[in-house]
Amino acid sequence: EAQVTQNPRYLITVTGKKLTVTCSQNMNHEYMSWYRQDPGLGLRQIYYSMNVEVTDKGDVPEGYKVSRKEKRNFPLILESPSPNQTSLYFCASRVTGTDTQYFGPGTRLTVL
Amino acid sequence: EDQVTQSPEALRLQEGESSSLNCSYTVSGLRGLFWYRQDPGKGPEFLFTLYSAGEEKEKERLKATLTKKESFLHITAPKPEDSATYLCAVQAGDTGRRALTFGSGTRLQVQP
Numbered sequence: 001e002a003q004v005t006q007n008p009r010y011l012i013t014v015t016g017k018k019l020t021v022t023c024s025q026n027m028n029h030e031y032m033s034w035y036r037q038d039p040g041l042g043l044r045q046i047y048y049s050m051n052v053e054v055t056d057k058g059d060v061p062e063g064y065k066v067s068r069k070e071k072r073n074f075p076l077i078l079e080s081p082s083p084n085q086t087s088l089y090f091c092a093s094r095v096t097g098t099d100t101q102y103f104g105p106g107t108r109l110t111v112l
Numbered sequence: 113e114d115q116v117t118q119s120p121e122a123l124r125l126q127e128g129e130s131s132s133l134n135c136s137y138t139v140s141g142l143r144g145l146f147w148y149r150q151d152p153g154k155g156p157e158f159l160f161t162l163y164s165a166g167e168e169k170e171k172e173r174l175k176a177t178l179t180k181k182e183s184f185l186h187i188t189a190p191k192p193e194d195s196a197t198y199l200c201a202v203q204a205g206d207t208g209r210r211a212l213t214f215g216s217g218t219r220l221q222v223q224p
Contacts, residue, residue: 045211048211090155
């Protein structure tokens with residue numbers, strides 16, 4: 001089944017404790033991206049990757065890092081999480097040049 | 113700066129009561145306007161892409177239309193299973209990175 005998976009689905013952590021949210025897709029998509037969703041603000045792009053080893057900032061990249069060492073994986077790294085990073089995070093992927101973006105199920109992160 | 117405004121924020125319909133959701137946008141060079149459906153606890157699911165004013169697309173009880181300033185998602189004779197949050201997003205054609213700018217969504221509830 002074609003899908004985007006994220007882990008963990010739920011995470012509660014404390015300020016400053018480094019964490020990684022994994023994202024994996026099995027559709028051989030070149031393009032992958034991370035969004036955060038906050039009430040009243042909609043989905044906002046954090047980082048995106050056009051292909052392996054090619055990443056760039058989205059609209060709200062501060063406090064986040066990403067890497068793209070393999071085509072299927074695009075982890076989101078929070079080196080020193082803060083409470084304002086409490087949010088619902090979505091990973092998405094698509095074939096470069098097409099419009100249909102496939103979203104993962106989401107990771108709900110709470111930073112205390 | 114690209115902006116997307118969706119209205120109403122929430123809409124409650126009786127089963128079979130047709131209505132429309134609005135998406136107003138300002139974007140520098142529209143490449144595409146997207147509609148997604150999001151169910152609680154899940155990632156957005158792609159519905160439609162519209163590229164130019166006057167274009168229309170249909171899927172079951174949903175029909176999306178596009179003008180130069182707004183898009184409408186018409187829901188004809190809705191059923192309870194159409195209950196979800198509907199998201200609108202635009203993609204600018206001149207950014208080079210083709211990120212999506214999302215609206216905050218319209219929460220639709222269809223009562224039997």
